[in-house]
Amino acid sequence: MDNRAEVREFLISRRAKITPQQAGLPDVGPRRVPGLRRGEVAALAGVSVEYYSKLERGALGGVSASVLDAIARALQLDDAERGHLFHLAHAADGTSARMRTRRRPGKRWTPRPSLEWVLDKFTAPAIVRNGRMDLLACNHLGRAMHASLYDATAGAQPNFVRFTFLSLDAARDFYPDWDLAADTCVAILRTEAGRDPHDKELHDLVGEVATRSEDFRRRWSSHNVRYHGAGVKHFHHHIVGDLELAYESVDMISDPGLTLTLYAAEPASPTAHALDLLASWTVPTVDTDRRARHQP
Structure with missing residues (x-):
């Protein structure tokens, strides 16, 4: 699967679920799409709008755990969503492949x-x-x-x-x-x-x-x-x-x-x-x- 597309679509879909009221923000001006604006998510996460926009385009490789945590809090992710965000980040920087359990190819699992x-x-x-x-x-x-x-x-x-x-x-x-x-x-x-x-x-x-x-x-x-x-x-x-x-x-x-x-x-x-x-x-x-x- 295209990791950058997965990251982009996941973050956009989570952003669309949070209203300004839920985030404790004033609802100012018309919104072209539901949910928070990128700039609002960036402000809640304590990063620049340019940096968050880069992440939302799929560039999660090398992002620190503290930034991922901040984004998870800004988007009010639950435990499963937060874990998914970290897994996407691991896939982006290649660590998910190293963390994966190796299995013998072609070996069918049977219960002990x-x-x-x-x-x-x-x-x-x-x-x-x-x-x-x-x-x-x-x-x-x-x-x-x-x-x-x-x-x-x-x-x-x-x-x-x-x-x-x-x-x-x-x-x-x-x-x-x-x-x-x-x-x-x-x-x-x-x-x-x-x-x-x-x-x-x-x-x-x-x-x-x-x-x-x-x-x-x-x-x-x-x-x-x-x-x-x-x-x-x-x-x-x-x-x-x-x-x-x-x-x-x-x-x-x-x-x-x-x-x-x-x-x-x-x-x-x-x-x-x-x-x-x-x-x-x-x-x-x-x-x-x-x-x-x-x-x-």
């Missing part, structure tokens, strides 16, 4: 036996994904919960981005609030693109889905990013109905770039009963569970 044991011991749904939103591993109930995702891939690598935007009928059934799920999906992918701008498979994924989905293109162009740590998600399962699940996502230190997400239902809730029913209707065997977990 110890990780499989952990997944099997967790009685609620549990999944492992990468930053490109590939579903790489899951326990039995995680596989059952995401049956529509597996069905839509026809034996290929399950991927939440492709499912959400290219299998619309199934995705809109699985996600009761499809718009929220779509926004979240793209924001996670955009965050990953900033973290690892040299990921060719991610570039290919973005290009593939962008050419086929206007919904994706529109969201991708918004440059929204987010961290996906904890919260509540809503799903609709074709067998047991609506599910309201709390989730906790953690980065896997032993496998950089991978995320383990654990789901849980409130005890004695309708969702807890639905998961018990789903588990009883999809009793695993050792062979079928192993085949499902290692599907491409």
Whole structure:
């Protein structure tokens, strides 16, 4: 991806979201575009308008952390947006490539036996994904919960981005609030693109889905990013109905770039009963569970 264009579009999109009132500035004169003027951002960040204009044109290489912090404060960036700005700066000066974890080319990731044991011991749904939103591993109930995702891939690598935007009928059934799920999906992918701008498979994924989905293109162009740590998600399962699940996502230190997400239902809730029913209707065997977990 063109780093200078990414920087420019990200900063312009964040500037457009802040009103003078939100920044504590007087709203003087007509504005050709929404949000703050460059000069206002520069004044809030304590830099010259010429210098900020240079940064907004994409020249982030070599910019100090203190200046990046000042810009983040001026634009009122949240933690995910601030992190994205720093990742773009690292990419501009070449440090992101040096910081990237090296992987053996062509080596396919498979879960370690110890990780499989952990997944099997967790009685609620549990999944492992990468930053490109590939579903790489899951326990039995995680596989059952995401049956529509597996069905839509026809034996290929399950991927939440492709499912959400290219299998619309199934995705809109699985996600009761499809718009929220779509926004979240793209924001996670955009965050990953900033973290690892040299990921060719991610570039290919973005290009593939962008050419086929206007919904994706529109969201991708918004440059929204987010961290996906904890919260509540809503799903609709074709067998047991609506599910309201709390989730906790953690980065896997032993496998950089991978995320383990654990789901849980409130005890004695309708969702807890639905998961018990789903588990009883999809009793695993050792062979079928192993085949499902290692599907491409």
